[in-house]
Amino acid sequence: MTIRTDTPAHSLDDIRAAVTRGREAGRAWAALGARERRGALLLWKRALARRTEEFAEVIAAETGKPVHDARAEVLLTLVHLDWAARNARRVLGRRRVPSGLLSVHQRALVAYRPLGVIGVIGPWNYPLYTPMGSIGYALAAGNAVVFKPSELTPGVGVLLAESFAEAVPGHADLLTTVTGPGSTGAALAGAEGPSGVDKIAFTGSPGTARKVAAACAATLTPLLAECGGKDAVLVAADADLDAAADAIVWGAMSNAGQTCAGVERVYAVASVHEDLCARIVSRAQALPHGEAYGPLTLPSQLDVVERHVKQALVDGGRAVLGGPDSLRDRVLGPVVLAGVPEDSPAVTEETFGPVVVVNPVPDMDTAVERANASAYSLGAAVFTASRAKGLALAERLHSGAVSVNSVLGFAAIPSLPFGGAGDSGYGRIHGEEGLRSFAAPRSVTVRRFAPAVDLTSFATPREKVARAVELGRRLHARF
Numbered sequence: 001m002t003i004r005t006d007t008p009a010h011s012l013d014d015i016r017a018a019v020t021r022g023r024e025a026g027r028a029w030a031a032l033g034a035r036e037r038r039g040a041l042l043l044w045k046r047a048l049a050r051r052t053e054e055f056a057e058v059i060a061a062e063t064g065k066p067v068h069d070a071r072a073e074v075l076l077t078l079v080h081l082d083w084a085a086r087n088a089r090r091v092l093g094r095r096r097v098p099s100g101l102l103s104v105h106q107r108a109l110v111a112y113r114p115l116g117v118i119g120v121i122g123p124w125n126y127p128l129y130t131p132m133g134s135i136g137y138a139l140a141a142g143n144a145v146v147f148k149p150s151e152l153t154p155g156v157g158v159l160l161a162e163s164f165a166e167a168v169p170g171h172a173d174l175l176t177t178v179t180g181p182g183s184t185g186a187a188l189a190g191a192e193g194p195s196g197v198d199k200i201a202f203t204g205s206p207g208t209a210r211k212v213a214a215a216c217a218a219t220l221t222p223l224l225a226e227c228g229g230k231d232a233v234l235v236a237a238d239a240d241l242d243a244a245a246d247a248i249v250w251g252a253m254s255n256a257g258q259t260c261a262g263v264e265r266v267y268a269v270a271s272v273h274e275d276l277c278a279r280i281v282s283r284a285q286a287l288p289h290g291e292a293y294g295p296l297t298l299p300s301q302l303d304v305v306e307r308h309v310k311q312a313l314v315d316g317g318r319a320v321l322g323g324p325d326s327l328r329d330r331v332l333g334p335v336v337l338a339g340v341p342e343d344s345p346a347v348t349e350e351t352f353g354p355v356v357v358v359n360p361v362p363d364m365d366t367a368v369e370r371a372n373a374s375a376y377s378l379g380a381a382v383f384t385a386s387r388a389k390g391l392a393l394a395e396r397l398h399s400g401a402v403s404v405n406s407v408l409g410f411a412a413i414p415s416l417p418f419g420g421a422g423d424s425g426y427g428r429i430h431g432e433e434g435l436r437s438f439a440a441p442r443s444v445t446v447r448r449f450a451p452a453v454d455l456t457s458f459a460t461p462r463e464k465v466a467r468a469v470e471l472g473r474r475l476h477a478r479f
Helices: 011-030 034-050 052-063 067-092 129-142 153-165 182-189 206-218 241-257 270-285 300-316 363-373 387-396 431-436 462-478
Strands: 095-097 106-114 115-123 144-148 176-178 200-203 222-226 231-235 263-267 318-321 337-338 356-363 377-383 401-404 439-447
Touching: 011 115, 011 144, 011 176, 011 182, 011 300, 034 052, 034 153, 034 387, 052 153, 052 182, 067 129, 067 356, 067 431, 115 129, 115 182, 115 439, 129 144, 129 153, 129 200, 144 153, 144 182, 144 231, 144 263, 144 431, 153 176, 182 200, 200 206, 206 222, 206 337, 231 241, 231 363, 241 263, 241 270, 241 356, 241 377, 263 270, 263 363, 270 318, 270 337, 270 356, 300 337, 300 356, 356 363, 363 387, 387 401, 431 439
Parallel strands: 115 144, 115 200, 144 176, 200 222, 231 263, 231 377, 263 356, 337 356, 377 401
Antiparallel strands: 095 106, 106 439, 318 337
């Protein structure tokens, strides 16, 4: 598979034209109703499933990841698209809510309407799965989408739009891909003037997210930002160390560590720390070089990885596997560090490479404290023999998602929301919250009968109003 190099650099005018076409197509799409949209999206899902190999080859060619990893990415995409299509009507359909004693004469209803046109700015590390967490849910909610893929993976974005147009004839303008460098994404967000989108869903670094947020602020365009993480794994003394080591190695090394919710920090109780390190090293050493994961997709990321590893050693940490010499090949060797000070960049900054820091802690309270000390707050994991203990620890972590006795367990469960706080961004994709992220709630009341005392009419005698207000005050003062 040849990497696509013929994609144009779309301008603000191109983007505005795509938004205009999308808005018209979106009106017709919204008018179809949830049942018809579900059928169309499931047609697309089945078409994507039949083209898994084609998508996997493009993903592998553009990112460098092994094709078996790319196939798994396509599968995750299918799972989420299926859920969004099948659940949008239930989640976003009109429903009745309690009116309360004061407004018992009113029927209260909540419904959701599409926002209009959603601008999606996608990343290069999971160029299909991650943006589809916004695209699929936005379409299911009745919106049109203008998608700007990473300049490193434009072919995936182009193929995605083409596949939708072929699978759902008559709705080609509903999903448009625009390509180009970072300036194209900035234009979509409004940095060069209003693009016309009604919301931006962005995935990338915190620094870029701040620039996107500033551009959105000029037009009060809502922003959903997913900005990476520095995920921690907490390992208790009673944990299954083999299971923990296996999960840590996969969470830290898969996709060459280029996973926003990948494992970058481990806090293990001191009594099992050395044993856990040995098991992690054994599994990491056994990874077939060049087959378990591919090279760094963004070559400049090597500078970050190398700086973190070297500084960790200068700061007093030790390399229990690998080190600076492991970073010489095109495919980096796994690096396991231990005893790294908590203020070292390898602990505080996102590394985004096949590097994991495994530090000892005196107890799980300290582990929770250190996990929560990060500026990032995306995902985390806890390993312990006690499910109750695991859930209790999960409740204390600030992360947006926590797995107990696994890592990234939430990624393949489409009903669970995904997102973080702090430098990990804000807003949620996936699940019911993900669908509602791309819809606007609308409150409706229907007057059922005339109330005994109408508080919204000047015709009601002032004395009756006063008595009703006093009665209400007394009730609330007692209960």
